[in-house]
Amino acid sequence: MTMSQNHSNRQWHNWLVYDIGDHFLAKYSPNYKGTLYDLGAGESPYKDFFLQHADQYIAVDWAGSFHDTKADIAADLNKPLPIDSEVADTVVSLSVLEHLCEPQTMLNEAFRILKPGGGMVLQVPWQWWIHEAPFDFFRYTPYGLKYLFEKAGFVDVTVEPQSGFFTMWILKGNYFSQRFIRGPRPLRALVKAALLPFWYLGQKLAPLLDKLDKNWALETSGYYVTAKKP
Template sequence: MQNPSKFHNNRKAYNWLIYNNIDKWLLEYSKYYKRTLVDLGCGTAPYKDFFLQYADKYVGVDWTNTLHNSKADVISNLNERIELPDNYADTIVSLSVMEHLCEPQIFLNEGYRILRNNGVIILQVPWMWCIHEAPYDYFRYTPYGLKYMFEKAGYKDIHIQPITGFFTMWFLKMNYFSLKWIKGSKLRKTFTKALLIPFWYVAQKIAPCLDNKHRGWSLESAGFFVIAKK
């Protein structure tokens, strides 16, 4: 089976580590991708072909108000009733979506409704991350808040997995900050970026090692995965 990175090109010199970490867990959870898989908030559906290595059917769901060029199979406002029948999906995935929803509890409740009994939801959200896709960026979630909301929706066997530790989160934020700092002419931007690329690379190489030596490594994670069952 091919790595998720084969199916999208989001990696840049300053942020490849966060995508490596997400890919690691997407591969770890591949045993849950079965039969009918629904991608809630699919956007451009960058992982469609990856999921279809495991699932029989992929259904992307998104709404027309997205900032991405949506490739959804089903158009539905994720803050409201999702346009899918009860007990439809064997697996639900949702990646970096729930922070953009003004009614996240409705979203989780609807996910529970369309999931078959013993079906699994795999959801990823940022935690220590900057505001993005403004003004549609509403919430950040602690592990305790996530557990509460999933339990309220009816899910069981809830497992919450940090994506990074403190140092990975901090170095990535510094990389993004330095990228935004680049100003001036095209020539100056190119020269400055060339100077920064070695720093970006070294920072992302050493960050996981520092995380491994940090006792409270997960307390300031860049984000979390949640795995839960109906």
């Protein structure tokens, strides 16, 4: 099974989002080791993938999540976690930090539960619409992310943009146009049929056009962060 096949939300207008995510998760696969804690795991769509690299996968999420969570540990990530210190070899957290009203607490706790030498992989959106309202609190620049990680105690903090200007704007346009699909079923089908070529061509062209963008970090769709506990 590929990583993308785990995404029930993957649709015609946004498949590039998942292709980008799959690319970066595969890129960071050497980081997934030993006992891996997924903070804000939701429906645990990457569990099988992570277990190709790590020995154990532990999902952590709160009971009030919008997702059909499959958490092994129910916990509010805005508060101290009911997890012993120095038990994790790896911590991952994907599209979660923006939903936390106390993001520093989560990073402090991630640092605490990591063993010395353990690592963290985190992803956050940047140029992205408000989602899962009202639990959408922050957007982070690379400088803000580095500050928060280093304040928690992490070292070797690397922040990498996940796309360039064109991918960001084409995806935003696709999400915006998708909202026009409404009304009676025949009308919805007609509007979708008219939009499909633009969605497809845009997502095919976006990665090529991104080569014209010499500084992806300025207007990317999101960032990936890797960091270590000394």
